Every structure is written in C-alpha cells, then in structure tokens.
Amino acid sequence: MLDRATFDISRRSLLRAGAGLGAGLLGGLGGAGRALAADKPKFKTVNEGVITIAMSGVMPVTGFKDGKITGSDAEMIVAIAEKLGLGVKPNIMAWAATVESIRSGRADIMCGDMGWTAPRANAMLLTDEIYYGTNFVTMKKSMPFNGTFNVNDAKGYSVGSGTGYSYVPDIKKIPGVKEVKLYDSVDACVRDVLAGRLDLAVLDSMTVDYMLLQNPNLDLKQVPVTPNDQYPHLSGKGHAVMGMSLENPDMFDAVNAGVKWLWRTKKNAELLKENGMTSPSYLEKADKNPRIGVDRDGKGNILGPAAHTPKDFSALFA
16 A cells, blocks of 8 residues: 555645644544543543544545544544544644654554555554555546456556556556556546546545545546456555554554444444545455564464553443
8 A cells, every 4th residue: 555645746735735734723523522531541642631643634534624633544533532532633744754753752643544564563553454455447437347457457558657656567567558657646647537548547546536526527437456466566455554652552452442343333434435435345355464473463463562462442332
C-alpha cells in the first residue's frame, strides 16, 4: 500500500489548506464523549481526556471540516474513542511527519490509509487491520470489464498511472500493453480517461472513490485487480492499520479491542461506504498475511518489540 499523498498534487493542496487547523481543534464527539465517564478506565494520552490523531487531512480517509473530524479512518477512531469515554482532536501534518509525532509523544495515534510494513511494526504498535487496501483499474463505464480485472486483460490498451507509484514497474511488465502514460496528478489522468485519450488507469483508488462520491454522474467505474503473484505491487492487497506508541500498551489494547468491535458490528464497512469506498474488496482478506512471524503469530498474538500480554478491554465494547 502506498503513502499516496506523496504523489497526488490535489492531495497536497488539500493538506496545505488544512495545515493551519493545528492541534487545538476538537471534533467528532459531543460533550459527553469528550469527558471521561466515571466508570471508564483512565487512559494515558498526550492531552488528558482526548485522543490526538496525527493525520494528513487527506480525504476520503482523514479530514476536518466545519469543526468535525471526517474521513473513514479518522471516523473509526472517533467511534472507538466514544466507547472509551474519550474525545478526539486532529493534529494535521505532512504524512512524512506522522510516525515521528507518535514516537516523540506529540500524538497518540496515526491513521490514513496507513499500510502495514515490517519497519513500522518494529517502530510502533500497529493495530489489527481496519480494512484491506486494493488496487483498482479506473475506466469508462462502457469498457467490457466487470467484477474483477485480470492483469493480462490490459493487453492492447493504453494504461496510465501516477509518476513514482510503486506499481508502475509492474504495469510496464504486462505483455502487449499499447502504451504506459505517467501523470503528476490523479485529476489529469482521470481527465484523459474521460476524454478517451487513455483506456485504463491505475491510481489511488480511494481518491477516485471519493471523486465518484462527489460526482456520481462521471462516466467512470473502478474494477478491482485480480491477485497475480507475477505482479505483486499491482495486484497485491495491503493491510490498513493504525499506529501507536510502544510506550502506551494499555491505550493500544483498548483501541485494538475497538478494532475488533468495528469488524463485529460492521462499523468499518459503514464508514468506508459513507466515504465512497463501496467495493467489498476493501473487506476481503489477502490470501497471505505478511504479519505472521513479524508482529503477529498464527493465533494473532503480538510479537517483536511490541510483544506484550494484552489487557482485556472488550467489556467497553459490549
């Protein structure tokens, strides 16, 4: 999974617009949610009584609008925090700064299409998956592909993607592709698809999902890529997680209990859908779990630098 804000000019513009919000803005909960309930455990947080989120403010996964936290991933934290008797506030920053903000104690949790990686698992506590990242092919609705898209079906078509995207080398390996075009923004690539100058595009699928949510009349559809071991970057699935400090295992255990609650109640699916991510592929597990032997064992126990015996906070999510 990409840290996709790196290459999307329209996303960087949104980040600059949101950067001035700062860490002092509260959102997402009413007064009852912001106060610690008397019967709730007291958790250690950067700012007492609230969970501070390090996030880039890039929709559809994180945002802040009209005094309210928005975006699928950030709204999941809001839902969990309410169960814990905590408020939530955003600390909006460049994506590259989020990991250090957790390690230096300036924020409690980071999120936003955050892909699991082994180096991240060695640097912080990573929750269970909140959904699974999937690559999609964007095309006009008239194209003869539905359900899933086989990589080799790109033969004879022009394919576009973003400059620097990690799956571009895989696209270039597909035999028979007519042309590979690279773009500096999602908007520019989508315009070429709509204008018929480009047949297929592999972009930040969540950005396109959000674009279609805001503009449902666009003559576009997205089709998930079928897994193919020959093209791991193009067709592989990512594991979206949230990151927390190694020094705060109790808070992590409570949030991770909340992640299990998100799946049990399908709250994660609800929030994904509300933010435009309607494909069932986001909720389908990958065939192989790269976490096994790194920060989880086969039974889901925590391994590595983050290893500890979790406390049971499930009663808070009954």
